[in-house]
Amino acid sequence: MPGAFQYKPKFVDIRVRPPSKDEAKQDDDVYALKPGERACDHPGCRTAATARAPKSRDMLNEHYWFCQPHAAxxxxxxxxxxxxxxxxxxxxxxxxxVGDRPTWQFKASKFSRESAAAAHNFGTGGPGFSDPFSLFGAGAKPAPRPEAANARRLGKLERNALADLDLDEDAEGPAIRARYIELVKRTHPDSNGGDRSAEHKLQRVIKAYQTLKKAKLA
Incomplete structure (x- = not known):
């Protein structure tokens, strides 16, 4: 082929210049949160949260805040x-x-004078409010209140994270950190003789620990 028709590349050596400090700072500003914005609750996400989702069916009034992709x-x-x-x-x-709605008590406001006077007379056996056998609770000792359960209210992300660490839902911070260190040593190639078959488990362990740290459980 004549030399006039041969392909001659204009650029032979293509080099990528590393970003300067100003350019790197500008890239970080893309993920900076503006006043009034909150970070996405998904572990590792640096973007602003714009959508909320309930933590579980038992905690419908408590929400996670996600960016649009993680909310989807x-x-x-x-x-x-x-x-x-x-x-x-x-x-x-x-x-x-049938509605699945809560019910309310039909009684007067606590600020009602008539209601307060009636409650006082009923409790002390005042005129017109005699209850000698305590059928309605007048004069009876109040029943001891059962102690409130100490079980933590966990959302779906926290429960899944504890499951990935093979921990119960009542695991505390020291136990979570100890199990995280144990699983990292077991699944990391630098600690298990170069075995890379557990890398998927390692990623799940790291993500689970980040989730629990974000929820201030670890």
Missing amino acids: EYNKQWDFFAGMSEGEIRRRQAESA
Whole structure:
């Protein structure tokens, strides 16, 4: 082929210049949160949260805050009836069919003078409020209140993270950190003789620990 028709590349040596400090700082500013914004609750995400999702079916009034992609990922995996038996599912569906709404007591306001006077007379056996056998609780000692359960209220992310670390839901911070160190040593190639078959488990362990740290449990 004549030399005039041969391909001659214009640039032979293509080198990539590392970013300067000003350029690197500008890239970091892309993820900087503006006043009033909050960070996404997904571990490792640095973008601003714009959507919320309930933590679990038992904590519908408590929410995670996610960016749009992580909110879509969380909602795709959301199952309100997960872990429930067929009987429990039918019962919840029946409750939803009739409204599934809380009820309120039909009594006067605590600021009502008439209500306060009636309660006082009833409790002390005043005129017109005799209850000698304590059928309505007048004069009876109040029943001891049961101690509140100390079980923590955990969302879906926290429960899944504890499961990935093979821990119970009542695990405390020291136990979480100890199990994290143990699993990292067991699954990291630098600690297990170069075995890379557990790298997927290692990624799940690291993500689980970041989730628990973000929730201030570890």
